[in-house]
Amino acid sequence: MAKQSAKSPAPMMTDPKGQTLVCLRTLSESEPATLATYLKLGGYQSLKRLVTEKTKATDIITEVKISGLRGRGGAGFPTGLKWSFMPRYFDGVKYLVCNTDEGEPGTFKDRDIIRYNPHQLIEGMAIAAYTLGARVGYNYIHGEIWQDYETFEAALKEAKEAGYLGENLFGTNFSFDLYAVHGYGAYICGEETALIESIEGKKGQPRFKPPFPASYGVFGKPTNVNNTESYASIPWIMQYGGQAFADLGVANSGGTKLFSVSGHVEKPGNYEVKMGTPFAELLAMAGGVWQGRKLKAVIPGGPSTAVIPASVMESTTMDYDGLSKARSSLGAGSMIVMDDSTCMVKALHRLSYFFYEESCGQCTPCREGTGWVYRVLDRIVKGQGKMEDLDLLTDISKNISGRTICALGEAAATPVISFIKHFRAEFEYYIEHGKSMVDSKAEQG
């Protein structure tokens, strides 16, 4: 892209906790969310340079491809490739959408970007808008984090007043308006086409693809949808170069990744680390398993990714290939840690209720299937399960998977299949004795 000379050498970015800060790089400052702080770190300079030097879109996309950035919302699709799908010439308004609708249990990383480093997201979106020719952008934010929505709206106002959003930016003919919009309690709106429906003021029911948003998105116009963390990585890539970003990670997994660590750890929270970081290191950063207990299992990327038993997890690295080798996936980096006091039957029971409650009702296999799964698990938890229920659960799940418009069906099936596969003895014990194996052991002391 742009002249190599314009790029600065990448700074050392390891913080005292051992994190490598890209998307949350303002965290090392005293007032992380302010424009002044972001400017101090070189913020908005890449946008200004690209726009005023009239850098070619194809050069920017090439740089994003070099960075190895893959969609951080869960699918892991290469961002540069996605950008190349947007039609270059279109007679009318093209849209840019950011997905900050985190509703998958265990996912809360984008929340920290909008509340601690909102300007980096704004700059990332503005760079994307310049590259893709989008005139208007929306950041769709999960309704439950209302105070963070307000923080982001305030940052938008600040950016606009400082001349980083709006008309004819930096005296050029590039204009970009960016707005915050919100969900109001629907997990399904994290799915990009449901999110688009929601922006249009409708029920969040996914659209059949194709057509993909790149050709038919918001208001039927070409639309690029990326995750918050993906956009927030862009300014750093433009500032220090795609190769520098790729070098932070490992093969097939460029850059850093924000991991949301929740459940049974001493210090739950977000940790931004290099892709390829060993699980053990990340767990140690989060203070280890709480109360001195032993690790039992980890859901590495949110419940739509397969659960991994401790023995496998302990030797896994946190990147796309590492988790795929462990027969799961990186997902959104939502790591739910479970200690040895966890009853896997009850954990799955709760998750199955979630998917049943959040199915949008559009596709029969998902609408009915998630209900069946929940009811079968509910009878097991109530001591009325039958041994054949285990095969029934797996069978229903396999019949949901791949037979729905969106990925929620598959997301609902994955935990059922993986929990029963790895912890079958626990399910059998529950059915046989009408109570939890873990609770029984605890009672026996």
Add this chain to the structure above:
Amino acid sequence: MLSPQITEKIDYELTKYPADQRQAAVMSALRIVQTERGWLSQESMSEVAAYIGMPEIAVMEVASFYNMYDLAPVGKYKISICTNISCMLRNSDEIVDHLKHKLGVEFNQVSADGKFCLKEGECMGACGGAPLMIINNHTMHEFLTPAKVDAILDELK
């Protein structure tokens, strides 16, 4: 009639969308009306439909699809508590029991004095602070303990 305070806020939301896409503002409009009036009655939804210029049934579809809209009164303070897996692993059940006992309500009930309503929410996207709850769709309280819940409730007059 929607008050001028309400329409001013809805008008601001409308500026975010093309002039021929007023329906896009319905999510915000319902949120604004609910915040002012406490919940969404059929009448409120009709008023929103008329103001935005969309069919009443389409407003109703949206209001009933998203679970933060309340189609029945929820008292002065609606407490939404998350019980999903990350919260469950950090003993949200204990917080739920404490709230039910303290307020004398089950889920979806309003306390006898009309002050509190307890709702079971789905994942709120803040699992690092589990267990957690939100008051009136706005203020989030994290790292809850029974003692912390007591202190929060004492502040709500």
